Amino acid sequence: MKNNICLILIIIGLSLFMTTSCEDILTQEPEMEDILDGPIDGLSSSESLEFLEGDVAFNEQVFTAETGLGPLFVATSCVSCHAGDGKGHPFTTLTRFGQSDVSGNQFMHLGAPQLQNRALPGYLPEQIPSGASSAKFMPPANTGLGFLAALTDAQILAIADPFDSNNDGISGVPNYITPPSFFSPKWFHQENNGKYIGRFGKKAAAIDLLHQTVNAYNQDMGITSSFSPRDTYSGLDIDPEVSNRTVNNVVFYLRTLKAPLRRNQNDAEVQAGEALFSNLKCAECHKPQWTTPNSDIAGLANKTFYPYTDLLLHDMESGLDDGYTEGQAQTSEWRTPPLWGIGLAKKSQGGQYFLLHDGRARSIEQAILMHGGEALNSKNSYQQLTTGEKQKLVKFIESL
């Protein structure tokens, strides 16, 4: 009798289990708007394969001493700094040093511009040399970079206002960068005295995603490539530790990561916040909308997207002046960071915000209040808002 009851209970239990939906018992796929990774729409089969190869190299390849790591380094893999393709964490913050004006970095012979603050056993990590200025850089999110990379220099220059000709207190200048030897200008680049407009990085010091990727391999992980064969420890050219194919796959992966998707776009408070964002002239620098020209990747061609950046440098004055710079930027000038995906930043930062260039702002409001210089009027206007209006503005920013 007891045995039969046991059997019946097991059969009932198994039946209930089998009738439960697969989604419930085998985990649910997160909504696409809640995650940053994933490819853009419209990739061909071959492009999807290249995306996947780049995905593996970016998110799974971990370097060790045997595969070329270091000996001095900051991180052991790409994903160490960009969990879920999102923003970084103070643990992975980079330190750059050695350049305090537009004359260039005076400490290149001492390991500048990047501090390799970690080392393989038996080696000592770098220290910031005496007298060198420095700044900490929080790793940015990777998503949507292909859309920004697809824009033409002409589009960026069209909104630059280096002399503030419209007297709105906001200038906006491109950072002209001396290209690395491997840089190959595309039809949409414009040369200016041997330099090109930088688009990526806190100071817009990287011209394109290849430039950014090669530097990250070399400076962040101590991995040489044929593009950048110089070992950061010995200063000697050594054999490539990552193949061209892998580097190109990672670049392709970064180009074709989807743009962050808006959330709660139809929420009345979000829409009210969007209006406030415009009224406060935040959108003068955090330019909401761009449209790409033709592209070799069909999924990137002629697309309108919403990064909330103008890719230009703006003076934030002393509050955000760390005394360090890159390219032609002043030490107080920073490239307008894209705001898209900022609402998902917590998902890669351990459930909390680390905002602005070095993660010093622990909330969106703190980040707003730390603005100065060209953003001073906007900040002052924000402070005049009611509590409810401030909440709507923050809610809008979190919807990006």
Next chain:
Amino acid sequence: MKLLYIAALTLLLNYSIQAQVDSTKVVTTQKDTTKLALNMDAVYARPFLKLGKLPISIGGYVEANTSYFATNGITEGMSFQMPRMTLFVSSTIKNRIKFLSEIEFEEGGKEINIEFASLDVELHPLFNLRGGIIMNPIGSFNQNHDGPKWEFIDRPISSTTIIPSTWSNVGFGIFGKYAKNNLVWAYEGYFSNGFDDTIISNSQNRTWLPAAKENKERFEENFNGVPLITAKTALKHRKIGEFGISWMGGVYNKFQEDGIQIDKKRRVDLFALDFNTIVPKWKTYINAEWVWAYIDVPDTYSQQFGSKQKGGFIDIVQPILKRDVLGWQNSTLNLAFRMEYTDYNVGTFNETNENIHDDVMAITPGISFRPSSQTVFRMNYRYIWETDIFGNDPSKTAGIQFGFSTYF
């Protein structure tokens, strides 16, 4: 050498298959019925086939299963695995001298490992010698890992990723046992080859002790010349259960090369507690293990690689049916449940003073059917939460597994 070994085993198995026809030639050795066998006796507490008058016993076990898993809703579909087939041969060479070996074929022969190959010299119940390839007695699972003994298809996470079970090395040592009435006390202690610096330099991007298993040269020479020491003591009361405490420690890095010091000596130390019992009233079997690992990771290295780890599991197995089924006498049906937790990086970030996560939690309810104690058919449902070092939302993996494991 391995090929010769395999050929010899194949011959023996052929002989045993033929011999099975004549039941007078083959005897299945009985398991310890004193109920005072300990985890450390597991290598000999297996069903062996004795071949007539030959001084050799052979045996083995096999595991196979199918699984269907999804991570964050994305599945790679159904797959079929044969994680391992193991053959063991035991031989009484002379009175008080015996040899036992265990060779494992993993994943269809992708890997072939000699997990155990030791000569035992029995001098006194309290003092015996063992040498060869020994299984380091850390925790309970490493010594008592045969698939047919478990109601769960996957091995415990902490027992395979903090304690790198099955973890065996070339070494020598002593062991002994003392029994009186309902009590038995035992000890083991070994010197052996050990870990290497891949434990903090590997593709897992975390301190990963199993990385040392990739170094097959550890069966030929010690990585740094400093022996790994493993010691365990266990106490068992027939009515209460078995409690074990063990330690394994040594230097893992290459601190000198050609007489030139290149680093300081860096230690890895593991402490483990294990317990198992059967609740007499309900015949509920409870088995648990917990381990702490301490690794001297250079301060200048990445905090990605933890200097402390901890983890463990508890299994609860409840027989719910014991009767004759399809002619199998005393076959049993069990409900089983496993909870496990592993933290690969115990500590706080220097930058934020907040907890470093990098942890895994899992639950595994299951049901198993044993037509005999040597064969188990099992179905598990498994749910795993894996959190990255920053403590972001965990990735969730869940799936269903069905399989069997049997001694043969």
